[in-house]
Amino acid sequence: MSTALFDLSGRTALITGSTRGIGFALAQGLSAAGARVIVNSRQQAAVDQAVAKLKEQGFDVRGAAFDVADQDSVSAAFDAFDQQGLEIDILVNNAGIQHRAPMLELELKDWQRVIDTNLTAAFLVGKETARRMVARGRGGKIINIGSLTSEAARATVAPYTVAKAGIKLLSRAMAAEWARHDIQANSIGPGYILTDMNQALVDNPQFDAWVKSSNPSQRWGKPEELVGAAIFLASAASNYVNGQIIYVDGGWLSVL
Ligand code: NDP
16 A cells, blocks of 8 residues: 555645644644645734744644634635635534523524534534635535534533534535536544533543543544544545545444
């Protein structure tokens, strides 16, 4: 088997929400596979810090602070990429937020914020990216980060569940429209992964015990365990894989 199939040299990857957690691990992983990576979040200082950490490891990294849920902010970021000559070959729509509340207490503004950040943003950033991929005529890769909730509902996270279910079908909608331009759009559905987003759950002994007992792997996942699936979906190895979702969940959905 040739490792060239998984080589990302010469490619530029934008990974949204990549200053920490899963996004940062993916930035590290795609960089190690040869890609030039653009790190993003809403906070310039966090972007600068993440860029510095990756540069220390010898990687070719850029930073772009913008809000993926804000259309003007996304447009301005892509105008800046055009001016800098940055052509995105790989997009990872990873930025996401959580808001836990029973639906009977959930306010519209919180529903909207979660849907905007976890779903609408993937459309906004995906559209700007794909428009340029189509015009360039050399295809590209889009990876949308879903969740176990792309498949199964859990109490107190209704808008997140709906957004992540939408992500799974957004990848299929992208594949349906853009496959003819040699663009592959797929999703990754991470299981319970140890990141800041889940810190409150890790710190809750009951939830921690539930994660360990309900998962056949009997443990939380680590952010770096998403890297293999991301390299596969970002590389030539997946050139005829389109509209799929790969769950990286330690087997959780297998025993649901
Ligand atoms: P973290 O909270 O650790 O990191 C989220 C990242 O997204 C940060 O860099 C954050 O930076 C950025 N971000 C949030 N909102 C925006 C925005 N509007 N514009 C730009 N950047 C933004 O999350 P995780 O690493 O845990 O999660 C990453 C992705 O994986 C999310 O889509 C999440 O839903 C998904 N996921 C996570 C799982 C887990 O168990 N951890 C399980 C399944 C899916 P800042 O706030 O500074 O802007």
